[in-house]
Amino acid sequence: MRNPPLSRNIIRGAVHAPRHHDSAAKQVTGEALYIDDIPEPKDLLHLYIAQSEKAHARILKLDVSAVRQAPGVVAVMTAEDVPGVNDASPIAGDDPVFAEDIVEYAGQSLFAVAAETIDQARAAAKLAVIDYEELPAIVTVEQAMAEKSFVLPTREIRRGDATAAIKAAKHRLTQRFDIGGQDHFYLEGHVALTLPGEDEDIFVYSSTQHPTEVQHNVAKFLDLPDHAVTVEVRRMGGGFGGKETQGAWFAAIAGLTTKLTGRPAKLRLDRDDDMIMTGKRHDFVVTVEMGFDDKGRVSGAEFIFASRCGRSVDLSGSINDRAMFHADNCYYFENVTIISHRCKTHTVSNTAFRGFGGPQGMLAPERMMDAIACYLGKDPIDVRKINLYGKKTRNVTPYQMTVEDNVAPEIIAELEKSSDYAARRRAIRTFNETSPYLKKGIALTPVKFGISFTATHLNQAGALLHVYTDGSVMINHGGTEMGQGLYIKVAQVVAEVLQIDIERVKITATRTDKVPNTSATAASSGADINGKAAEAAALEIKERLSRFAAEYYGAKLSDVTFLPNRIRVGNQVISFRDLVQMAYMSRISLSATGYYRTPKIHYDAETFSGRPFYYFAYGAAVSEVVIDTLTGENKVVAVDILHDTGKSLNPAVDLGQIEGGYIQGMGWLTTEELYYDDKGILKTHAPSTYKIPACSDRPAKFNMKIFERGENVEETIFRSKAVGEPPLMLAISAFNAIADAISSIADYRLYPELDAPATPEKVLMAIQKISETARSNKLTEAAQ
Known part of the structure; x- marks a missing residue:
């Protein structure tokens, strides 16, 4: 049930009113109009990028002479043709637009062809003669850890003595699991259109979330002052973080074409090329150990995160920092250690994605709350409640920020009641007792998400x-x-x-x-x-x-x-x-x-202390799922959400963001699987092999409500709260509900070893493992 429209006795369409999207x-x-819909100017050139077929190799020969002679070809551009700096990185200066001597991922740009038609450009690119000396490729996080291959130094947050607290605790649990990446799969792929102007000026239409960064990178690439490059963005067909940094590559190549030929140029990636060439959500390998008492209160916690960053830094520093900042989620850990390894692999450089590391960090404690509850034979919601941040005490994060706006307990209590969580949980257990093949599961998980750029100057x-x-x-x-x-x-x-x-x-x-x-x-x-x-x-x-x-x-x-x-x-x-x-x-x-x-924020990146966030956004979700134990298929059948938007600027838009965020998070944790082979080649680069949620995957019962008592304690714009990223993490409840369903196979006495995304294959593997362990335990008990 959605919130009823708000009425205000003032201007129609002003703040706090549900108003339809302007487009x-x-x-x-x-x-x-999107960029590819703009009427094509006279003499437009079409661009195609030739990509490396190797994940890690030395370029011995790159002969494009035949490409230059191909029909319709006007220009072929390699690293040697760049007048400025061959780089389009956001920070570290380590993202060459065109590979020079070395390629470091399959799909890396080698050269670009500008032709009268896109078909001519594609055909011509195949005529290049390229010789490689193949080098060993590091593809997985495990390989990178073994080789000590990192894009950035390992970072740590420590408070108290987690090791001693865990050792002294009455109970201890350790979990190790994989969290998969995610492709942005925006409806509109990367595209750039550049037009020539007077005095070498370049006008750029770019599908980017960061016009200024595109401006800077195009100017640097072309050896022009920033004022010579103008970037315009009217709208994008989705971004989700995938267009924060990496659109600069394509704008730079189009700009170079215009600079060299004096003609307009357009570079539009098709879906396969877009998925192969551009970064994803970072995939993580996570190890968590917690010590706790009979009630489930955690006395010590240790998190070890290792992420696949890819071949370059991109935004991996801030993304992994945010994962560390959200390893607590809504819970107070008095003694805690959080370690973050930022692994370099010979795969595409991973980049920003909705939640920016927060979802990966948050999944770890949420999984542990359920594991502890299973171990103790308790309802997971009771374990969560006993570990929540307090109002006056137990209210300081591991990075020394005081939580001043905590409404998580109120949201959890209200949702628990409105969703009829307790009765549904009992009914599900009754169903599972008599259903041999279909099993149901339910989970309630909260969200506490920090709002602000962790890079303070961007605020x-x-x-x-x-x-x-x-x-x-x-x-x-x-x-x-x-x-x-x-x-x-x-x-x-x-x-x-x-x-x-x-x-x-x-x-x-x-x-x-x-x-x-x-x-x-x-x-x-x-x-x-x-x-x-x-x-x-x-x-x-x-x-x-x-x-x-x-x-x-x-x-x-x-x-x-x-x-x-x-x-x-x-x-x-x-x-x-x-x-x-x-x-x-x-x-x-x-x-x-x-x-x-943004006021109040201050943060010491060296000591991981301060106030990196202006405030927190809160929410909670109850997800109910059903799994088929014979096939591993699973479906989310019911969802109840209560989310805090403060005094919403536009409840209609915010409800749309909540729904869309949940569904995208559900896709990340249940269906969207990125698969690289052992040579570092991405095999899932089209809708035929990569499954985003479809309309049929939307839960039949989907209740959303904005927390009506919400009001930002900080002086934000009309006391509203951000709603772009926080709802995505509500979908952790869907993943936990699947684990709950699998746990029923062992009479809820064992917590499953389940990796994300919970595809049918992974669900089947978890079922097999938990069944084998349960049988083994029964044999041991019988022998005793």
């Missing part, structure tokens, strides 16, 4: 606001729209501040020549920081208009009140449009910039 109608009808945003003389308003900001509803939320903020109908507010495409030096739209911070920047600009305009009105009518500033579409000055009432026209005639500036920097 919804255009997307449904096909009128929404800033700018906006540009114009009011035109007819009273219409244009707002531009540094955030990008990838389907998540950022544009409509920011428009609502402006409408609320100026008290005008939202139809009078237009948000234009994100452009680097309007708002410079922007941060990526990521870390769930889009509405938080860009909404605040837009609010600052709108408040500046409101202040100017108020002062003008007071002066014009000879009133006090306190006598000026903004009402829906009009302003009252004492006893005078004037329309917003008329006041704007009067202000213009009196030479009052009707344009303003806004800027915002």
